[in-house]
Amino acid sequence: MKFVLEVTVDDGQPAKDRASELGRILRYWGGNLHHYALEPGDGSAVYDSAYREVGGWRIVATDGTA
Template structure:
């Protein structure tokens, strides 16, 4: 399996403070990780602090 996290960092809140927004995204994702089986097909949208969708994560076959 492969875990893929893609975040666009050139628009919105992420563009204003990339490090802080990515830190927040990773912290939020990590806190919710236990709610997923982490099997191929699992995934979810990723949002910045302004609740705008800036990417997604997914689990795929490697």
């Protein structure tokens, strides 16, 4: 299986702020990892610190199917 994470970062922010926000998103997701079976088809939206949807993650089979 494959883990896919896609996050859109705000190009208008300084690089330091983008890195900080992405780090927060990764820590939050990592802390919630135990809530998922991590089987093909699992996934969830990803939110920034203002609770705006900025992407998502999903588990896909190695042949690319969900």
